[in-house]
Amino acid sequence: MKLYISSDMEGVAGVSSWDQVDARTPHPEYATYRRYYTQEVAAAIDGARAAGATDVLVNDAHGPMRNLLFDDLPGDVRVLFGNRKPFSMVQDAHGYDGAFFVGYHGAIGDRDAVLCHTYTPSVIYDLHVNGIRCSEATINAALLGHAGIPLLYVTGDRTTVEGVQRQMPWVHGTIVKESIGVFSANSISPRAAQAAIRAGAAEAIARARDARPFTFEAPIEMQITLAKVEQADYVALIPGFERIGSRAVRFVDNDLPTVFRAFVATFRLGALA
Numbered sequence: 151m152k153l154y155i156s157s158d159m160e161g162v163a164g165v166s167s168w169d170q171v172d173a174r175t176p177h178p179e180y181a182t183y184r185r186y187y188t189q190e191v192a193a194a195i196d197g198a199r200a201a202g203a204t205d206v207l208v209n210d211a212h213g214p215m216r217n218l219l220f221d222d223l224p225g226d227v228r229v230l231f232g233n234r235k236p237f238s239m240v241q242d243a244h245g246y247d248g249a250f251f252v253g254y255h256g257a258i259g260d261r262d263a264v265l266c267h268t269y270t271p272s273v274i275y276d277l278h279v280n281g282i283r284c285s286e287a288t289i290n291a292a293l294l295g296h297a298g299i300p301l302l303y304v305t306g307d308r309t310t311v312e313g314v315q316r317q318m319p320w321v322h323g324t325i326v327k328e329s330i331g332v333f334s335a336n337s338i339s340p341r342a343a344q345a346a347i348r349a350g351a352a353e354a355i356a357r358a359r360d361a362r363p364f365t366f367e368a369p370i371e372m373q374i375t376l377a378k379v380e381q382a383d384y385v386a387l388i389p390g391f392e393r394i395g396s397r398a399v400r401f402v403d404n405d406l407p408t409v410f411r412a413f414v415a416t417f418r419l420g421a422l423a
């Protein structure tokens with residue numbers, strides 16, 4: 151069983167502030183929380199391996215995407231580092247039998263979801279695909295699903311885990327905190343979270359047979375509301391995009407990776423507007 155892990159930091163136990171997860175202007179708490187983050191990923195690997203996972207690829211998918219402490223992971227896992235990956239949080243996801251999302255967070259606009267956002271919150275105000283409101287987990291699971299890879303497991307706050315399970319009922323989940331709005335949480339301890347994730351990951355591998363790839367039916371219609379009009383001005387210049395409102399654009403294609411690349415292009419170009 152080859153396992154792909156996309157890991158994020160906002161859904162790690164205890165996290166309740168951007169200071170704790172901001173690698174660029176490190177607050178003293180960042181060093182502590184990157185260690186907790188690494189330990190949750192290591193616990194997921196540990197549990198998965200105990201249940202039969204073999205090759206593991208981890209995509210460090212938070213912020214500048216170079217947060218994991220390599221020394222604290224098993225010596226034989228591979229890690230994708232760096233944030234200019236064309237497929238971003240789900241780069242190189244092909245040839246795997248299942249996937250985990252560790253430390254994930256709610257979608258922009260979610261209530262009671264610590265640090266909720268969807269990719270770049272200064273650009274992406276809202277994302278719908280085929281009429282379905284998408285979190286990062288939704289759009290990322292769809293790219294994995296296109297490659298035939300089912301999402302098996304998610305960890306994060308209650309809103310995130312239950313949101314994923316509403317869209318993908320086969321996904322096993324571990325809730326590490328109850329979010330109280332955007333900037334506070336009632337969390338279990340890092341050590342308790344790691345133990346729960348170790349057990350949850352093993353359970354998710356054991357239930358892998360019940361999982362199925364999440365997909366969108368073609369034609370795939372993506373609608374994005376940008377945070378600002380000037381961002382929509384820029385994104386509407388990309389061939390294939392249609393302007394459907396002062397801040398809203400639409401992109402349709404039959405191929406999910408093409409739609410995903412259009413999404414990545416949107417938040418990259420929008421950030422330059």
Ligand SMILES: [Zn+2]
Pocket residue numbers: 158159160211212213
């Ligand atoms: Zn993140």
